[in-house]
Amino acid sequence: MKIKLEESTFGLLLASLLLIFGGVFSSAVQYDYTAVIDCLADPLKPQYNGGIIINPEINDGVKGWTTHGGVKIEQRSSISGNKYMVAHNRKQPYASVSHKVLLEKDKLYTFSAWIQVAGKNTTVTALFKTGDGFEKVGAVEAQVGCWSMFKGGISVASSTPAELYFESNDTSVDIWVDSVSLQPFTNEEWRSHQEQSIQKVRKSNMRLQVVDQNGRPIPNANITIQQNRLRFPLGASINQNIVRNTAYQNWFTQRFTVTTFENEMKWYTTENTQGREDYSAADSMLAFTSQHRISVRGHNIFWDDPQYQPWWVKNLSPQSLGPATDKRLNSVVSRYRGRVIAWDVNNENLHFNFYESKLGGGITNKFFQRTRQLDRRAMLFMNDYNTIEDGRDSTSSPSKYIAKLRQLQASLGANSVIGIGLEGHFHTVNIAYVRSALDTLAATRMPIWITELDVQAGPSQAAYFEQILREVHAHPGIQGIVIWGPWSQNGQCYQMCLVDPSFRNLAPGNVLDKLIHEWGGATAQATTNDNGYIDVSLFHGDYEAKFVPQGGRVDEVSPQGKSLSFAVDHNSSGQVIKFVSHV
Structure with missing residues (x-):
């Protein structure tokens, strides 16, 4: 069966159908992600x-x-x-x-x-x-x-x-x-391409059957399904104010499952004076993230931009810089291995070459090799900008990015996995270019993360932010998204605040909350058919289903048999989950 897209109302209807049926009714030209x-x-x-x-x-x-x-x-x-x-x-x-x-x-x-x-x-x-x-x-x-x-x-x-x-x-x-x-x-x-991709890579079609204690189906049973945690890694950067600010903590933990420290793990913070290391800020932030099951990306071991070196590093001779980088890498990786899920090893290495200019062209390979020796579990990432943001920047084009990626892979050995970190600092948005660039990078079969997403201030900021979030979340190659600098104590964010200093939503914050709601944050309600079944299409995540008796409320049901916790992932399609009600 095919539906012709002639009017916007039909487009909206098609989008709704795609959410349920995975796009089988679309007559539009299918997008080729290859x-x-x-x-x-x-x-x-x-x-x-x-x-x-x-x-x-x-x-x-x-x-x-x-x-x-x-x-x-x-x-x-x-x-x-x-x-x-x-x-x-x-x-x-x-x-x-x-x-x-x-x-x-x-x-x-x-x-x-x-x-x-x-x-x-x-x-x-x-x-x-x-x-x-x-x-x-x-x-x-x-x-x-x-x-x-x-x-x-x-x-x-x-x-x-x-x-x-x-x-x-x-x-x-x-x-x-x-x-x-x-x-x-x-x-x-x-938009239909996005919905089809979401149905394929972010959601699973499942059946929930409600039965009584004897295994008999319960027809016409009212069920609510609430997502407790989104499986897709969606995060934002944080700063050390979060350790002492309860409002900051509550706002963050209600929305995100992964983070990056904005400055607290960088070399210019942890060793501002040569020989005097101070990890207290990063340690306290890691204590907070561990308590709330928030994954942390290690950002960064080195930053290849000369502008962002510790002041004392800029003046070191090559003979002194080599031992200093050895000490830095060994110190930060050894301290936090097992506590971070990823390392940005040499940040913005496509655009800058501070370490290569002083220590030789192979130094980034050595940084990756040594990091892998010290931390066998964390994903090692390249991380750079303008690969998806701006097609005019040939320095970090997908083709150039992949060439550097292959060089690093060769230095680590066959079948090595290196993460593709795409910062995502947008000024304007060419969403067609974004998708095509991601297609090319995804052909490497390496994990891709958007690591520092934001949009320059302006009248279209919120609209651009929504376009980008929808596009990258839907793309099959993307495995995680981190938004950059969403809150500042003085309201001066790097490019984009989600909230004001009192954590009241700004326009981009409204966009984020709308999409979180759309991606499973809303409570779904359904009624079982004659055989006790409910067919659902759910975003990957952790869920709780609750049985509501006819004319009653959930809180009226006895503790035993009133709820069921279950997880949904990419292996869940076609599964049947039985909900045994004792009511």
């Missing part, structure tokens, strides 16, 4: 059969394609018979092939292409030229002798003619292009 991160001898077919791109496989000469920047283009064929397009005699970085399209307002476009270069390996970027300027939609580290896929995304504020083209700062290389795709989605379709 990405290829290996360099292949021949490109694969274009996603969505090319979408709105004419001649996406370059099988019909150069039909639909033109030159950009005074370059020469031609169709060529490989030994295997694959046809592709080549831009050569390039004199400018923007000299390449181009394709004209119409981008429509309120649509989200997913882009993909396969690229190869002749000459030497280099970065190739895809851009759209519109009436409003230039928009980068993705970049890839293109190689000689094999094809690399990259994905990107774009949306526009108003409908506009646009020109797609490719760019490389190295004008000595020829750019080869094949299997290009540009697929539009409506906002309703985009």
Whole structure:
């Protein structure tokens, strides 16, 4: 059965149906989350059969394609018979092939292409030229002798003619292009993709059967189901004020299950003066998190930005810095191993190189190796910014991120697991790019966390925050989310306060509470059928079901048999849980 999405009311109905039936009724074009991160001898077919791109496989000469920047283009064929397009005699970085399209307002476009270069390996970027300027939609580290896929995304504020083209700062290389795709989605379709993914990776379909003491089904039984704890790790950073502030504690523990210390575990805090370590702030915060079953991400062992070194570290010679880093790593990891679930080993290592510039290019590998030796259980993470926030920053593109990840994996040995930490400090939001970047990173099969999520202040802050939270929570590659700096004693947060100094919700706080409610925080009520069954689709988490007698209240039921605690995870689909009532 298929339903055609023609009106917004139908879109809302579809979203509701998807929550129950996992999206089987959707007639929208299904989103393709796949990405290829290996360099292949021949490109694969274009996603969505090319979408709105004419001649996406370059099988019909150069039909639909033109030159950009005074370059020469031609169709060529490989030994295997694959046809592709080549831009050569390039004199400018923007000299390449181009394709004209119409981008429509309120649509989200997913882009993909396969690229190869002749000459030497280099970065190739895809851009759209519109009436409003230039928009980068993705970049890839293109190689000689094999094809690399990259994905990107774009949306526009108003409908506009646009020109797609490719760019490389190295004008000595020829750019080869094949299997290009540009697929539009409506906002309703985009939301339906999120709901389908949530149903698949965040929820499980189960049956609850209410029976009496003799095992006989109880029909028409009223049941309430309350989620006590969300299984998906949702958290926020905290500062040391939480140790003495009861209101802060209550606000935090009612919402979150994981945290990161904002400054208290960083080197400039724990050893502000050389040789004088002070872990008292982090120790007291860990006592609080342990008491409330809050998981902690160790942030961070080192920070590669020169600006954030302890003042005395900046002046050390390489001969003195080496032993100092050894002492720091051994001290903090040994102290907190077994008490943190992860370590950000060398923060923002894609953008900065303080330690590499002084101790050699392999020092980050050594940091990871030594951390793994000291702590065998915690996940070791890269952690950086602009990989999903800003497609214009080629320094930390998904392609560059994966190259560094593979280097670290090689240093740790085969099959080593390294977490992908994505800070998520947003200014504006290109949600189509966010999804495509996550697709590429998820192809590594490494765990991905959003580690420092916030949005720059402005009139669209709350709306952007909701867009991002919905997108990253729904993406199948994401395994945890931490929001950054949500509360400040003076109301001056890093970018985004969820609450004011008195813990009254601000607009982003309202967004968060709405989504927590949506993700299982509400109490569900249902009535059993003739066979005593209730069919439910529940977010993964810990639950309590309560039996309510006809015309009665839960508190009127005898303690024995009035409630049932149970857990839901990805293995729970299809399970039947029996609730034996003694009432």
